Amino acid sequence: MEDMEALPVRFPSRQHNHSSCVNKLLGDAEEECRRQKLRFTEHRRKVLEIIASSHKPLGAYDILEQMNFSGRRQAPVVAYRALDFLINLGLVHRLNSLNAFVACMAVGEDHTAQFLICRQCKNVGELNSNRVSERIEKDAVEAGFQVDQQLVEIIGICYECAESG
Amino acid sequence: MEDMEALPVRFPSRQHNHSSCVNKLLGDAEEECRRQKLRFTEHRRKVLEIIASSHKPLGAYDILEQMNFSGRRQAPVVAYRALDFLINLGLVHRLNSLNAFVACMAVGEDHTAQFLICRQCKNVGELNSNRVSERIEKDAVEAGFQVDQQLVEIIGICYECAESG
DNA sequence: ACTTTTAATGTAATATCGTAACAGTTTAAC
DNA sequence: GTTAAACTGTTACGATATTACATTAAAAGT
Ligand SMILES: [Zn+2]
Ligand SMILES: [Zn+2]
Ligand SMILES: [Zn+2]
Ligand SMILES: [Zn+2]
Numbered sequence: 001m002e003d004m005e006a007l008p009v010r011f012p013s014r015q016h017n018h019s020s021c022v023n024k025l026l027g028d029a030e031e032e033c034r035r036q037k038l039r040f041t042e043h044r045r046k047v048l049e050i051i052a053s054s055h056k057p058l059g060a061y062d063i064l065e066q067m068n069f070s071g072r073r074q075a076p077v078v079a080y081r082a083l084d085f086l087i088n089l090g091l092v093h094r095l096n097s098l099n100a101f102v103a104c105m106a107v108g109e110d111h112t113a114q115f116l117i118c119r120q121c122k123n124v125g126e127l128n129s130n131r132v133s134e135r136i137e138k139d140a141v142e143a144g145f146q147v148d149q150q151l152v153e154i155i156g157i158c159y160e161c162a163e164s165g
Numbered sequence: 166m167e168d169m170e171a172l173p174v175r176f177p178s179r180q181h182n183h184s185s186c187v188n189k190l191l192g193d194a195e196e197e198c199r200r201q202k203l204r205f206t207e208h209r210r211k212v213l214e215i216i217a218s219s220h221k222p223l224g225a226y227d228i229l230e231q232m233n234f235s236g237r238r239q240a241p242v243v244a245y246r247a248l249d250f251l252i253n254l255g256l257v258h259r260l261n262s263l264n265a266f267v268a269c270m271a272v273g274e275d276h277t278a279q280f281l282i283c284r285q286c287k288n289v290g291e292l293n294s295n296r297v298s299e300r301i302e303k304d305a306v307e308a309g310f311q312v313d314q315q316l317v318e319i320i321g322i323c324y325e326c327a328e329s330g
Numbered sequence: 331a332c333t334t335t336t337a338a339t340g341t342a343a344t345a346t347c348g349t350a351a352c353a354g355t356t357t358a359a360c
Numbered sequence: 361g362t363t364a365a366a367c368t369g370t371t372a373c374g375a376t377a378t379t380a381c382a383t384t385a386a387a388a389g390t
Contacts, residue, residue, distance in 0.1 A: 011309065039386080041339090060376070075341065075342080096261040135294075135296055135297050140319055140321070143292055145290075145322070146322040147319055147321040150319055150320075151261075151316070153315075154310065156311045208367090225347070242348085242368095243369085
């Protein structure tokens with residue numbers, strides 16, 4: 001039965017309408033900030049926009065480079081502060097294997113993020129399989145380990161890259 | 166059926182005989198180098214000994230600090246070269262969430278390393294559950310993703326730390 | 331409205347992690 | 361012994377991330 005659940009997979013296809021990704025994310029951000037009475041400041045919005053601009057992960061310094069509005073070069077800490085905020089809000093994820101950041105594709109869905117990282121096109125999707133997270137939880141508990149946090153990153157080749165040789 | 170397989174869990178208990186961990190690892194290293202006609206040089210042995218000295222992960226610069234035999238401070242690259250060698254041989258693993266390194270607890274067992282990281286005692290074990298790796302593989306494939314490499318790090322509290330409050 | 335408190339920003343410096351490049355040396359192979 | 365491959369020494373640098381502290385802006389309390 002539980003094996004029949006549909007997976008909530010999201011891997012960005014080549015011709016998906018990406019502007020709707022961006023719009024949804026910014027909308028969710030605004031709504032969530034309103035709800036939690038948090039401030040969606042310029043820096044935070046800008047960093048989110050930069051990250052959301054594609055499904056390829058960006059390093060903190062890549063983001064920083066794109067923050068040169070007003071011609072001034074920002075200090076690294078400016079990017080990191082905004083990133084911390086966005087990560088805590090669940091709008092952005094950190095990829096530990098890449099030291100890089102991506103926008104969440106499943107905001108508001110209460111998921112254990114599991115990443116699909118295509119090493120050819122560099123796009124990143126989210127597998128977010130409950131079957132996987134539950135299997136990890138069960139086996140860890142069986143081993144006498146109490147799980148607080150799971151980190152799952154899957155490196156390989158996405159469907160479209162596999163097709164195009 | 167397959168759910169009845171015993172897990173090959175290894176989490177270092179407080180009173181395990183750790184010198185046998187070290188001896189086994191060094192023995193395996195020597196044997197593997199002999200078999201593959203690779204050179205188990207001083208640096209490589211020393212780095213392996215340092216990493217194997219406990220089940221707590223060490224950063225590259227921590228390792229470096231302990232390489233001051235002959236009083237001379239080694240350059241970072243010395244540690245990284247030895248680490249690369251040991252990782253390729255499967256004797257050492259890198260923990261991406263910690264930028265740190267641990268000795269493998271399952272040398273020669275052809276495993277997808279899955280780490281149990283206790284955030285209290287800092288010890289690291291290996292879950293290495295085939296059920297987990299197969300679940301990941303299946304769900305990723307179902308999502309149209311071809312898996313080359315899995316990265317699973319589980320952060321939480323180990324059995325002994327949970328017991329002692 | 332003014333004061334108090336909290337949150338966010340500006341700025342500089344520094345810590346931590348990792349790699350490139352290249353000359354010199356040792357070891358293994360021929 | 362000569363050659364080729366692997367390893368080492370050394371320097372410099374690149375990339376990632378945090379600490380500390382002064383300043384400003386916003387929210388909350390009166
Ligand atoms: Zn998109
Ligand atoms: Zn997500
Ligand atoms: Zn041990
Ligand atoms: Zn291992």
